[in-house]
Amino acid sequence: xxxNIGANVGADIxxxxxxxLGAVMxxxxxxxxxxxxxxxxxxxxxxxxxxxxxxxxxxxxxxxVSQVPPLVLAFIVPAILVGMTVPDSFAGERERHTLQTxxxxxxxxxxxxxxxxxxxxxxxxxITLGMMLITLVVLNIAFWDGQLIIxxxxxxxxxxxxxxxxxxxxxxxxxLMSLHxxxxxxxxxxxxxFIMVPAILLQVGFFAFQERAVQIIETVxxxxxxxxxxxxxxxxxxxxMLLAMRSFRRSHLALISG
Amino acid sequence: MADMAIRIEGLTRDFDTVRALDGLSLEVPxxxxxxxxxxxxxxxxxxxxxxxxxxxxxxxxAEVLGFDTxxxxxxxxxxxxxxxxxxxxxxxxxxEDNLEFYGRAYRMSRSERQARIRELLTQMGLWxxxxxxxxxxxxxMRQKLALARALLHRPALALLDEPTAGLxxxxxxxxREDLAALAAQGGVTVFLTTHNMAxxxxxxxxxxxxxxxxxxxxxxPDKLRAQAGGPRVEIFGRGFTDSxxxxxxxxxxxxxxxxxxxxxxxxxQREMETAPLVTMLVGxxxxxxxxxxxxxxxxxxxxxLMEEQI
Numbered sequence: 001x002x003x004n005i006g007a008n009v010g011a012d013i014x015x016x017x018x019x020x021l022g023a024v025m026x027x028x029x030x031x032x033x034x035x036x037x038x039x040x041x042x043x044x045x046x047x048x049x050x051x052x053x054x055x056x057x058x059x060x061x062x063x064x065v066s067q068v069p070p071l072v073l074a075f076i077v078p079a080i081l082v083g084m085t086v087p088d089s090f091a092g093e094r095e096r097h098t099l100q101t102x103x104x105x106x107x108x109x110x111x112x113x114x115x116x117x118x119x120x121x122x123x124x125x126x127i128t129l130g131m132m133l134i135t136l137v138v139l140n141i142a143f144w145d146g147q148l149i150i151x152x153x154x155x156x157x158x159x160x161x162x163x164x165x166x167x168x169x170x171x172x173x174x175x176l177m178s179l180h181x182x183x184x185x186x187x188x189x190x191x192x193x194f195i196m197v198p199a200i201l202l203q204v205g206f207f208a209f210q211e212r213a214v215q216i217i218e219t220v221x222x223x224x225x226x227x228x229x230x231x232x233x234x235x236x237x238x239x240x241m242l243l244a245m246r247s248f249r250r251s252h253l254a255l256i257s258g
Numbered sequence: 259m260a261d262m263a264i265r266i267e268g269l270t271r272d273f274d275t276v277r278a279l280d281g282l283s284l285e286v287p288x289x290x291x292x293x294x295x296x297x298x299x300x301x302x303x304x305x306x307x308x309x310x311x312x313x314x315x316x317x318x319x320a321e322v323l324g325f326d327t328x329x330x331x332x333x334x335x336x337x338x339x340x341x342x343x344x345x346x347x348x349x350x351x352x353x354e355d356n357l358e359f360y361g362r363a364y365r366m367s368r369s370e371r372q373a374r375i376r377e378l379l380t381q382m383g384l385w386x387x388x389x390x391x392x393x394x395x396x397x398x399m400r401q402k403l404a405l406a407r408a409l410l411h412r413p414a415l416a417l418l419d420e421p422t423a424g425l426x427x428x429x430x431x432x433x434r435e436d437l438a439a440l441a442a443q444g445g446v447t448v449f450l451t452t453h454n455m456a457x458x459x460x461x462x463x464x465x466x467x468x469x470x471x472x473x474x475x476x477x478x479p480d481k482l483r484a485q486a487g488g489p490r491v492e493i494f495g496r497g498f499t500d501s502x503x504x505x506x507x508x509x510x511x512x513x514x515x516x517x518x519x520x521x522x523x524x525x526x527q528r529e530m531e532t533a534p535l536v537t538m539l540v541g542x543x544x545x546x547x548x549x550x551x552x553x554x555x556x557x558x559x560x561x562x563l564m565e566e567q568i
Binding site for chain 1: 307310311312313314331332335336338340342343344345346347348349350351355358359360362363364365404407
């Protein structure tokens with residue numbers, strides 16, 4: 001018989017503080033802030049969202065809070081930010097030969113997956129929400145007429161929901177791309193392909209059937225259309241997350257990591 | 259029978275058409291330092307990954323610390339520390355943060371983490387540089403950090419793939435001493451792969467030799483050396499002629515004689531006094547300066563085993 005050495009460790013572990021998810025998130029947060037060792041690169045990356053949050057709304061005027069452009073930004077900005085961090089977090093871990101060691105630890109698969117995803121999502125979503133607030137500050141300073149300028153309910157809530165779903169959707173896709181890529185760069189390129197191809201096809205389709213498309217859009221009011229878009233995206237997101245959970249298994253990862 | 263930290267029964271693993279491990283059966287006593295030797299591609303790393311429950315075996319089974327690696331992989335990983343073929347150090351993080359992360363992953367309390375990180379980094383001579391990014395360190399320093407990480411949570415079993423690879427002589431010696439102390443004082447079982455036969459000879463109470471996924475020998479290094487050939491005598495001096503070699507070969511107690519770099523290597527059939535050999539050589543006109551007794555080194559045993567299998 002083999003001995004049950006270290007069985008008491010289980011009890012000790014149970015009594016100890018902290019969570020698996022928290023441990024992974026702590027490491028990911030540190031890694032993102034280091035941004036491959038360069039804080040200046042991170043700051044430079046943050047410059048674009050800052051410009052988007054200030055320059056365009058200032059040019060557009062106070063109507064910005066009730067128009068479609070904030071929704072476009074709420075979709076694009078988190079998609080780009082999460083599209084940058086997720087491939088580095090997943091495929092990059094394999095590329096830098098740290099994944100095998102991580103898999104050899106006691107951390108469960110789910111904690112690794114969700115811990116990594118959560119930090120990327122919070123990063124992309126958080127920055128987008130921050131941008132929305134900065135926009136309000138800029139608009140209120142630039143166009144103050146004694147009345148507070150705030151987002152209309154559909155645009156405000158829509159932006160919050162859309163930015164989260166966008167971040168989550170791209171995050172899930174990023175995990176799947178990373179599992180089928182040798183390097184973080186390859187994963188990022190594939191991810192961009194997945195984002196760009198449907199967008200281009202949608203645009204081509206719109207112009208090809210412009211009249212019909214306009215008819216359809218006109219029959220549905222703005223908020224209702226937004227809810228439909230959010231619903232479709234959410235359904236896609238759930239599907240992709242389920243696929244990511246299914247693919248992110250130790251036995252599969254161990255094979256591709258070594 | 260002693261308690262076994264590892265018990266492997268007919269473990270087989272195929273990768274597509276390649277059989278990486280072929281019916282490996284092995285027992286590793288608890289508290290021992292066990293050397294797993296073999297050339298590149300012999301199946302050493304695959305064995306470690308199977309023991310950690312990272313791969314599923316094609317056939318056979320393995321138990322680690324009493325847990326089945328296939329069905330209780332999480333239990334195995336919670337009680338083992340691993341240093342794999344790559345150090346697996348997060349280069350963008352500091353050395354301290356690397357250990358902090360794994361301390362959190364193993365749910366060590368804050369005070370326990372801090373004390374253990376300090377203890378290990380001090381022991382490895384890295385404490386003063388703990389705030390530096392690990393990516394800016396030398397390969398040897400990163401290897402030491404990886405070893406510290408593997409031992410951080412005081413595992414009952416350490417699975418170490420080439421733990422001294424990339425280390426300078428001083429650092430490698432320090433690691434060997436640490437490993438020996440770990441097994442002696444802490445009761446930790448160490449399962450290590452190495453290409454360094456001197457290291458295996460010095461550290462391991464048992465070694466196994468694997469070739470093309472198959473176990474070819476297992477036992478105490480002395481036992482393996484004894485299997486590889488009888489006792490040996492090296493005779494240093496001058497004036498050794500072919501006729502003297504022929505005289506030696508005629509003796510029934512001599513198995514083989516060879517002249518290497520000016521000295522004679524005499525393999526004996528059994529343990530015996532060397533005086534009759536020396537007397538004979540001196541009588542024939544040779545000048546004998548020194549006589550050394552010895553056995554085949556583990557490296558010679560290893561080479562013999564590798565040749566036998568080809």
